[in-house]
Amino acid sequence: MGILSWILFGLIAGVIAKFILPGRDPGGIIVTTLIGIVGGFLGGWIASHLTGGGVTGFNLMSFVWAVIGSLILLLIYRLIFHRSHA
Template identity: 60%
Template sequence: MGILTWIIFGLIAGAIAKALHPGNDPGGWIVTIIIGILGSMLGGWIGSMIFGVDVTGFNFSSFLVAIGGSVLLLAIYRMVTKK
């Protein structure tokens, strides 16, 4: 899957991750979008390497993997930046 698709998935997945994990993040929506993009890439890697899920194109399973990675990365980010 191309990097542009992961960026689009990341934008959407970041917004969904923010909706699932509401709260104040340093940087607001900008940080959430960046976490969404990186999380979707992380989810794609985890899905393909560990779970054997083939991430191919703009489909429902790829979208779920991107959301899962974004939620995971957002949770890790909040644990690291928690005061």
């Protein structure tokens, strides 16, 4: 899978995570994309440790794990951002 596919996959995962956890976050589409991409890697890492297998390709379970990873990163991002500006 090419880098553009991973960026698109991350963008979609980040947008869904943002939809599940709405709120005012700075950064816009760039931060949402980065959170989604890194969230995909985090979700894959979590999946490989919990299920014993890896995330393979562009499929539904990979997408679910990418969204889970994005949700975790979005929560961490909000905790860090709100503490630094409180």
